[in-house]
Amino acid sequence: MNHTDNLLQFINGYKLSNALFIAAELKIFDYIDGVNSVETISNQLSVDPKALEIILDVFCSMNLIRKSDDKKYILEAEWKPLLDSRSKSSMISLIQLEHYLSTKHTGEDRFKDVLISGRGSDDLNLNAKEGKENVYGCVMDAGGQYSSVCIAREFNKVKKGTILDVGGGMGTHAIKICQFNPQLNIDIVDKAEMKEQCIKNIKEHGMEDRIHFLTGDIRDISLEKKYDGILESNVLHLFSDKMNQKLLVKLASALHKGGILIMHDFFLSEDKAKRPVSSIYTLDWMMQGSFFHADAQDIKQWVEAVGLEFIKEVQYERIPTSIIITKKI
Structure with missing residues (x-):
């Protein structure tokens, strides 16, 4: 592909997004089974068959689906878990x-x-006002199934005790950590808007004796006890560098000596330019006012300033985020 074609794709990217948005709304991908014709699918969705065919051919050009010789459309196996709304790991809610x-x-x-x-808006308050807190929680729950396994494996180094899950949302990571390690208990700290759905999720997994929800904003509450491990998953990008460094002082103080603090987020590459998905999301962080734009070296400086040892950053092929592991010296 030449530079002109590349630029044209960038310029017209919003059109592809709009096609995905309407496909998610109508759950079009649920009907792409390699059996039904365009006419059948259009009747089921109450849409125009020619317009549907054009959109489906666009998705073929994106390698999301393919067209068989008899002009039936097939959702590729690697995309089905992400685009079928009935899948546990579906990203339709994110779309x-x-x-x-x-x-x-x-x-x-x-x-x-x-x-x-140079000023964004506080989306944390906007989301609460617009009733979107639980929407975010559900999206993070669906999208966090694989990352929760990666995080839980890292917490296997903590043989027993209690973990603090900052901004734990629906309890996705806490549940997985407890499933991996029966000797660990979890305290989740999050806003009141998340409490009902989180507790429901915890009970559905039979974890109510091991996972407890503490209502509050981590910026304001006092941590009354020390923990053997702390998790910050998709929390750092919500706050400014100054606030994150202030929070690290609080979290480091609440960590037992030898305890680990794990941070999971959209960290950038060292030159800030080689992780496209993380780079795109920095535009969101800019809009919300945090201007989060950190790589592992930035985090290393922050944690060392509060008496934590930077252990490593771990990247995974299946998720755009990465995990940074630190330890209290």
Whole structure:
């Protein structure tokens, strides 16, 4: 592909996003089974068959689906878990959330305002006002199934005791950590809006004796006891560098000597330019006002300043995020 074609794809990327947004809304991918014809699918969805065919051919060009010789469309095996709304690891809820954000939070005018003013908006408060806290929680629960396994494996180094899960949302990571290690208990700290769904999720997994929900904002609450491990998953990007460094002082103080602090987030490459997905999400962090733009070396400086040892950063092929492991000296 030449540079002109590349640029044209970038320029028209919003059209591909719109096609995905409407496909997620109508659950089009649930009907792509290699059996039904375009006419059958269009009747089931109450859409125009020619328009549907055009959209499906676009998805073929993106290698999301393929067309058989008899013009039936097939959802590729590697995409089915992500695009079929019935799958446990489906990303349809994320696509729907991104659609909402594109209309409310990340439009062109807001980009321009932030670029000129250098000030974003506090999306944590906006989300609460718009009733989107649980939507975010559900998205993170669906999208966090694989990362929770990666995180739980790292906490296997903590043989017993209690872990603090900061901003634990629906309890996805806490549940997985407890499943991997029967000697660990978890305290989840998150806002009141997350409590009902989190406790419901905990009970469904039979973990109510081991996982406890503490209502509060980590920026404001006092941590009354020390922990054997602490998890910050997709929390750092919510806050400014100054606030993150302030929180690290609090978290390091709440950690037993030898305890580990694990951070899971969209960390950038060392030159800030070689992880495309993380780079794209920094635009979100800019819009929300945190301007999170950190790589592992930045985090290393932060943790060493509060008496923690930087152990390693771990990247995984299946997820765009990475995990940083630190230890209290």
